[in-house]
Amino acid sequence: MVSILFTVLLVLAFLVSVTMLIQRRKKAGITGLKTALTSICFYLIAAINLLAYWFGFLGLVSWSMTVMLLLLGAYFTKYMAVSER
Template identity: 55%
Template sequence: MFGSIITILSIGALLVAPYIIHKRRKKEGVTGFKSLLTSACFFLIAIINILAYWFDVLGATSWFSTMMLLFVGAYFTKYLPPPEDVNTR
């Protein structure tokens, strides 16, 4: 039961998040493929882990692919645009 609820919530988030990311990138004027790879890697991590859970293949392969995608996503964060300075009190 718990696995089904988590899967439904994860799939819902995976369907909504790309739309939000696309709108924010368009609003900020961010272009380029390298800055998109961080988000893509994190989406792939979620998809791989959902599939590994449902097909009962949680093991070295899913862990290795998760770690590699995490490292690749972390590497490409350097291509994200720097945050704007907001003067807040």
Template identity: 55%
Template sequence: MELDQDHDDVPQSGQIVEHFVKVEVNEMIHIILSIILIIALITSVFVVIKKRKKAGVTGIKTALTSICFLLIGVVALFAYWFNFMGLASWFISIILLFLAAYFTRYMAVSDDKS
């Protein structure tokens, strides 16, 4: 039995620190991307509301396309947070995309001829 074996399977202190730095950077990227998406979703809600008021559009049917598109972003965010990036989140996103396309029939037609 040899006592002078190389311990290649034991990580060195530098490797441990490097691993923890990679994990922390990965977590920071998750947080930053989530914050950017939340800010973009909130901003887009306010922009849609402002444009609807400016155009004088009322009713829920005309807003359903925008609501479906915003819900796709929310589903993607929840899938990202809860590691739910599987068939269910894709299925929900595709259904919301089809619903958004269907509800475009209720959107007002623009009179601008530019």
């Protein structure tokens, strides 16, 4: 029961977060794939860990993919738009 509740909350938060990100990018006029790669990497981390939780492969492979995506997300921050504030 707890695992189903956890999954539902995570998927809802995931969907709300993606829609907010898309709206903010449109509002700011940011286009292109390079500026979105950090967010894409972080969303993939959430998806991979949710799948790992449900299918039981919480091992070296999922941890390695998580670390790799974290490093890629950190690397691609150089392409993010700089705030003018």
